[in-house]
Amino acid sequence: MGIENKNIEMGAFLVKKLTEIGIALSAEKNLSRLLEKIVEESRNFSNADAGTLYIMDEDEERLEFAIVQNDTMKIRMGGEAGPITWQPVPLKKEGKPNFSNVSSYVAITGTIVNIPDVYEAEGFDFSGTRAFDGGTGYRSKSMLVIPMKNKGNETIGVLQLINALDTETQKPIPFAPEYVDLVASLASQAAVAITNVRLYRDLERLFESFIETIATAIDEKSPYTAGHIRRVQELTIAIAKKMNEQEEGPFKDFFLNNDELHELRLAAWLHDIGKIVTPENIIDKSTKLEKVFDLANLIDTRYEIFKRDIAIKALEEKLALCKVGALEEMEFIRIGQKALEQYSVLEEEKEFIKTCNKSGEFMDDKKIERLKKIAANKWNYQGTEMPYLTDGEVYNLSIKKGSLTPEERKIIENHSLVTYKMLSKLPFPKKLRHVLKYAAAHHERLDGTGYPFGKKADQLSYPERIIAIADIFEALTAKDRPYKKPMSISTALDVLDSLRKSGHIDGDILDLFIKEKVYAEYADRELDPFQIDC
Numbered sequence: 391m392g393i394e395n396k397n398i399e400m401g402a403f404l405v406k407k408l409t410e411i412g413i414a415l416s417a418e419k420n421l422s423r424l425l426e427k428i429v430e431e432s433r434n435f436s437n438a439d440a441g442t443l444y445i446m447d448e449d450e451e452r453l454e455f456a457i458v459q460n461d462t463m464k465i466r467m468g469g470e471a472g473p474i475t476w477q478p479v480p481l482k483k484e485g486k487p488n489f490s491n492v493s494s495y496v497a498i499t500g501t502i503v504n505i506p507d508v509y510e511a512e513g514f515d516f517s518g519t520r521a522f523d524g525g526t527g528y529r530s531k532s533m534l535v536i537p538m539k540n541k542g543n544e545t546i547g548v549l550q551l552i553n554a555l556d557t558e559t560q561k562p563i564p565f566a567p568e569y570v571d572l573v574a575s576l577a578s579q580a581a582v583a584i585t586n587v588r589l590y591r592d593l594e595r596l597f598e599s600f601i602e603t604i605a606t607a608i609d610e611k612s613p614y615t616a617g618h619i620r621r622v623q624e625l626t627i628a629i630a631k632k633m634n635e636q637e638e639g640p641f642k643d644f645f646l647n648n649d650e651l652h653e654l655r656l657a658a659w660l661h662d663i664g665k666i667v668t669p670e671n672i673i674d675k676s677t678k679l680e681k682v683f684d685l686a687n688l689i690d691t692r693y694e695i696f697k698r699d700i701a702i703k704a705l706e707e708k709l710a711l712c713k714v715g716a717l718e719e720m721e722f723i724r725i726g727q728k729a730l731e732q733y734s735v736l737e738e739e740k741e742f743i744k745t746c747n748k749s750g751e752f753m754d755d756k757k758i759e760r761l762k763k764i765a766a767n768k769w770n771y772q773g774t775e776m777p778y779l780t781d782g783e784v785y786n787l788s789i790k791k792g793s794l795t796p797e798e799r800k801i802i803e804n805h806s807l808v809t810y811k812m813l814s815k816l817p818f819p820k821k822l823r824h825v826l827k828y829a830a831a832h833h834e835r836l837d838g839t840g841y842p843f844g845k846k847a848d849q850l851s852y853p854e855r856i857i858a859i860a861d862i863f864e865a866l867t868a869k870d871r872p873y874k875k876p877m878s879i880s881t882a883l884d885v886l887d888s889l890r891k892s893g894h895i896d897g898d899i900l901d902l903f904i905k906e907k908v909y910a911e912y913a914d915r916e917l918d919p920f921q922i923d924c
């Protein structure tokens with residue numbers, strides 16, 4: 391076999407190796423690991439003892455140290471080991487391009503620099519390299535510095551390889567010229583991979599920030615639910631992580647990896663997205679008569695009119711007596727007393743209506759009957775006979791429990807169906823394919839009585855059940871709901887326990903929630919001290 395054939399074989403081998411490295415790089419989605427791999431692979435490829443990878447900062451003003459590797463010195467810095475704190479290399483000095491540093495020179499000019507011995511090289515300032523050598527006893531000799539250019543031919547970083555080692559003697563030798571093009575090609579493949587990973591990461595961040603922005607907007611829609619979504623998402627993850635830790639019991643086979651936890655977190659961020667269409671006045675309805683404002687104020691005013699009508703009537707009667715000259719004191723007193731009696735009846739009625747209007751007031755049949763009786767009274771408004779209370783007022787005041795009419799409750803409940811409809815329009819990537827399912831099921835119940843789809847236990851996975859419990863616990867303990875005082879943890883846990891007994895929520899998750907005090911950290915952060923009673 392001639393030398394030429396050998397060269398061809400070697401060339402084919404290197405190209406094959408390069409292709410393999412390119413494929414490996416493009417498969418790496420983690421930026422830190424990708425950067426490490428780039429330095430490792432290019433060092434392997436060129437048999438270099440050390441290597442540094444610089445990344446251009448966003449303003450394109452400096453090169454930041456991303457990876458430093460040195461086999462002889464057993465140094466591994468950057469990447470997964472955390473950021474390097476060394477001062478970046480400026481691309482400009484006193485307003486002029488920094489050509490004295492070899493890496494910045496390469497970054498600015500886009501050319502490759504191959505130096506057999508940096509101590510003998512001219513044109514560049516290697517004081518930094520010498521200082522490193524002086525401090526460590528290392529001897530930097532040959533150096534290959536290559537710009538990393540992406541598809542748009544923009545330099546996004548610089549790869550610096552130090553001390554190519556002779557395969558037999560392991561002594562530093564110059565980087566062979568035939569390797570230079572191949573390492574340059576590897577560097578551009580690396581640049582493309584970095585650009586792709588960054589693009590992917592930026593898109594992912596943008597998507598997540600967008601979701602959080604929408605969730606915040608929904609929370610902000612109502613001052614009474616501010617922070618609900620954020621808090622549900624925190625509780626959800628706390629529960630899931632605790633379930634992950636279990637090696638025994640019902641969750642021993644349950645495990646969500648980082649991607650799956652991320653998917654669950656997004657689902658929790660999105661669970662109430664359907665509330666975007668729910669009118670605020672229904673979300674915030676704190677009394678039975680509260681529409682855009684509390685209609686109870688109108689009734690109050692109306693009762694003031696009733697009272698004035700009585701006063702006027704009494705005065706008219708007295709005036710009539712005066713006119714006919716019948717100035718009997720007793721009759722005057724009688725008229726006054728009658729007016730006072732009517733006053734107190736009205737006052738009592740007004741107070742009764744006020745009590746009925748409270749969301750916490752349970753309305754039994756007797757109270758509803760009394761309400762109807764009051765409503766049937768008539769008063770004169772601009773010559774027309776009007777009932778004391780309108781049909782709508784009676785309907786709202788007769789709400790047996792809570793502050794919502796069945797129609798308003800339907801509107802509120804509709805939000806989970808809207809969540810489903812909205813999210814089903816989004817083309818979630820495979821990694822996030824369960825977001826829709828998890829997010830839309832937070833009001834489903836294991837016994838099938840939930841909404842929007844009435845799913846049953848066998849259709850509800852653990853992640854769906856976790857969000858449901860987090861949602862209820864947050865709602866019960868929230869400090870900012872208009873229609874109720876915040877519950878203490880023990881009371882909230884009692885309510886959750888009753889929901890478990892009625893077959894609504896998962897008992898195993900609840901047991902873990904209570905036993906492991908999964909809520910503890912959350913409570914310290916989010917609840918008032920008086921609520922934290924267990």
Ligand SMILES: [Fe+2]
Pocket residue numbers: 661662805806832833
């Ligand atoms: Fe909800």
Ligand SMILES: [Fe+2]
Pocket residue numbers: 618622661662861
């Ligand atoms: Fe919710």
